């Protein structure tokens with residue numbers, strides 16, 4: 291697979307908040323060959339990176355290609371056919387300018403980095419694509435907050451997108467998710483080692499706060515059913531280490547459960563690969579996003595889009611729900627934008643879009659080939675007598691909204 295990676299200097303960048311920095315660098319990867327009309331922009335999720343496929347590793351040496359099962363030669367987003375671009379978003383920490391980057395005075399920006407929005411990510415991506423010689427996109431694809439980013443593309447640049455694919459996403463977060471994100475940020479900012487965001491040269495980093503924030507995140511990404519299946523109430527093995535609250539005297543008496551062990555393990559891995567300030571900035575950007583901002587409604591916000599839309603949601607996802615996706619689909623329908631919403635039966639929770647490629651890949655592949663009209667039935671045994679309406683996509687994955 292032909293692939294490329296690099297960092298493009300965009301020069302001065304104006305943020306939505308009115309602040310400006312003299313140079314925005316954007317780290318990206320691309321796969322496949324550009325033929326003038328086959329570019330697919332993939333927008334990563336909250337803590338993702340530009341390394342959507344392939345075998346890159348992050349600075350901690352952890353493998354981090356996060357959608358290898360979906361993007362690649364012969365995969366659903368087939369790099370034999372499409373020129374796939376993924377860029378790390380501004381504010382993140384995988385090479386694009388963010389709080390950990392050096393400001394003009396030579397010190398890391400820290401909390402001097404401007405408050406960044408999903409809209410800023412979109413504009414940075416537009417400028418990156420200009421540099422790469424890409425005009426109109428065949429498709430923009432994104433999951434989770436990456437789906438918000440993809441939605442923002444059809445709001446800001448409706449003429450630049452043929453197909454929009456939003457996966458496990460919504461036009462805005464609900465208050466329960468806002469609450470959990472606020473608690474996560476508080477975990478970071480109350481860690482004494484956070485030090486007002488100025489910790490890059492310090493020996494101690496705010497790892498406890500970041501670990502707690504990520505543990506909360508993981509609970510949001512799982513579902514009751516997946517937690518029951520993965521952990522139940524089992525005690526972790528004899529050798530398991532108890533990292534949470536090690537000084538708790540009662541801890542010696544009560545079992546250290548599998549679920550705690552899992553969260554500790556994931557937190558430990560996460561603090562090696564992510565920056566605490568970036569977590570603050572990116573969760574703020576996600577929380578702040580509202581598709582309808584500046585418009586009367588979501589429908590008005592997407593009214594200028596003349597392409598087609600595929601929305602995928604997962605029945606076990608309580609972070610970005612199937613109901614939110616269906617409401618979003620209705621907004622597209624209201625403005626006669628061809629849209630298919632495919633609600634996938636899954637108990638994996640929000641991260642289903644990462645861990646169930648066999649359910650995500652087929653509808654994405656068909657949609658990228660032929661749009662909403664080309665939606666395929668993947669299991670003829672389950673084929674209904676007639677396709678009821680544009681809400682039914684693929685009966686093999688029974689859809690909440692197909693009846």
Ligand SMILES: CC(=O)SCCNC(=O)CCNC(=O)[C@H](O)C(C)(C)COP(=O)(O)OP(=O)(O)OC[C@H]1O[C@@H](n2cnc3c(N)ncnc32)[C@H](O)[C@@H]1OP(=O)(O)O
Pocket residue numbers: 334335336337338339356511526548549551552553555556641644645
């Ligand atoms: C674009 C993006 O989304 S960002 C990049 C990818 N996403 C992330 O990293 C988000 C955070 N991670 C996750 O959400 C998940 O780990 C996923 C989605 C990446 C993978 O999900 P799954 O395949 O279901 O893996 P799972 O969540 O069970 O984690 C498996 C790991 O936990 C470990 N683990 C499982 N149970 C336990 C336990 N009881 N105690 C300790 N460790 C445990 C496993 O050994 C495995 O370790 P490894 O990653 O070193 O191999």
Ligand SMILES: N[C@@H](CCO)C(=O)O
Pocket residue numbers: 335336337338434435511641
């Ligand atoms: N688990 C993924 C999705 C979160 O929305 C991430 O950390 O990026």
